[in-house]
Amino acid sequence: MLRSWDSNAGAWTDAVRERRIPSRRAGTDAAILAAVLRTKPPCVLDVGCGEGWLARALAAHGCRVVGIDASEALVASAQALGGGTFVAMTYEAIGARASALGGPFDVAVCNFSLLDAELAPLLDALRGVLLPRGRLVIQTVHPWVANGGERYADGWREETFAGFGGGFTTAMPWYFRTLESWGVALGASRFTIERIAEPADVDAGRPLSLLIEAVPANAGHHS
Ligand SMILES: C[S@@+](CC[C@H](N)C(=O)[O-])C[C@H]1O[C@@H](n2cnc3c(N)ncnc32)[C@H](O)[C@@H]1O
Numbered sequence: 001m002l003r004s005w006d007s008n009a010g011a012w013t014d015a016v017r018e019r020r021i022p023s024r025r026a027g028t029d030a031a032i033l034a035a036v037l038r039t040k041p042p043c044v045l046d047v048g049c050g051e052g053w054l055a056r057a058l059a060a061h062g063c064r065v066v067g068i069d070a071s072e073a074l075v076a077s078a079q080a081l082g083g084g085t086f087v088a089m090t091y092e093a094i095g096a097r098a099s100a101l102g103g104p105f106d107v108a109v110c111n112f113s114l115l116d117a118e119l120a121p122l123l124d125a126l127r128g129v130l131l132p133r134g135r136l137v138i139q140t141v142h143p144w145v146a147n148g149g150e151r152y153a154d155g156w157r158e159e160t161f162a163g164f165g166g167g168f169t170t171a172m173p174w175y176f177r178t179l180e181s182w183g184v185a186l187g188a189s190r191f192t193i194e195r196i197a198e199p200a201d202v203d204a205g206r207p208l209s210l211l212i213e214a215v216p217a218n219a220g221h222h223s
Contacts, residue, residue, distance in 0.1 A: 001115060002070045002090070004172040005050075009073035011167030013051040020165035023201075028209045031199035032111050032139045033057055035211055041106030045129060047122070048113025052078025052086060059083040066101050068094070091116075094125040103129040109137045112209075115174040117156070123189030127216055136191055136214045142198060142207040143178050154181050182212060190217040 005012070019025055032054065036044060041063060046055045049067030051074050058065050065084035069075050070091070078086040089097060108126045116122075126136060143152070150157075157176045161168035177185070186193055191214035198207040 001173050004170040005069075005071040006073055007170045008161065008168045008172070009051075009071050009077065011161070011164070011169070012074065013077045014167060015161075015164045016051055016053055018165070022163070023208045026201050026208055027199045028112075028139060029053075029057075031197070031209065031211055032109065032137070033061075035137050035139070035197070035213060036107055036109050037061055037063075039106070039135065041135070043103070043105050043107075045101065045103065045105040045108040045126075046084065047091070047108055047110045047126070049078060049084075049086060050074050050113070052081060052083060054109065054111055055086070056081060056083030066103070066105070068101070091122040091125070094122065095128065098125065098129050101129060104131045105129055105134060106131055107135050107137055109139075111139045112141070114138060114140060115172070117154075117175040119185045120189055123185065123191065127189060127191070130216060132216060134216065135194075136186075138182075138212045138214070139209050140177075140182070140212075142210045143176070145206055145208075146176060150176075152178060154178060179210070182210070186212070186214050191215065192217045 044058055044063045044065045046065055046067040049055055049069045052067055055065040055067045067084050067086045068089045072088045075086045075088040108130055154177050156173055159172045159174055193214045195213040197211040199209050200207050
């Protein structure tokens with residue numbers, strides 16, 4: 001999966017920067033920005049930042065943003081436009097290299113970047129770099145829409161990027177997760193879900209995404 005992001009880095013950068021992904025135009029970009037900015041966080045960690053659009057958008061609202069991504073090509077692409085500090089790092093390395101990130105952070109945001117079966121190591125590491133009253137904001141594919149008629153159960157799927165405007169050479173394996181499974185994964189890493197939102201394509205009558213906001217359990221935090 002990480003290899004696919006590196007080989008598709010150019011095509012992905014073009015697709016995002018030319019706004020070729022319909023669901024992003026229809027509302028998911030606006031939804032994640034609004035969710036992160038709601039509490040006016042001074043300091044944000046963009047987890048799986050890709051080519052960096054979200055970091056740049058948050059920086060334009062005054063946030064200090066650190067973006068991490070496994071793909072060196074995407075990190076270079078992000079650095080070229082600036083707006084934040086971008087570091088080539090896998091999620092697996094966050095725990096050991098936490099001090100290199102310059103936290104702690106008010107918000108850790110994962111915009112369509114949690115694609116693995118195993119979330120616990122990353123979620124545990126994010127607890128460690130968040131302020132005690134910090135917030136984790138996750139936007140992901142909506143299970144009702146992304147299920148594509150298959151059994152409603154966790155499992156590996158494949159993204160071919162067919163609707164993203166060409167140039168993608170490598171399909172990406174990704175892990176489909178039911179709504180219940182998101183709740184279980186967050187609970188297992190001692191996050192409490194505070195809000196669930198379903199940004200919608202009102203004309204089509206369908207959700208565009210699933211947006212989850214969670215806080216470290218027992219943080220006594222109310223937004
Ligand atoms: C769908 S892209 C989203 C990029 C960006 N968040 C955005 O909104 O455009 C998913 C990103 O997650 C990154 N990613 C996935 N798994 C990762 C891991 N284990 N470590 C670091 N980066 C990872 C990929 O390299 C890719 O850039």
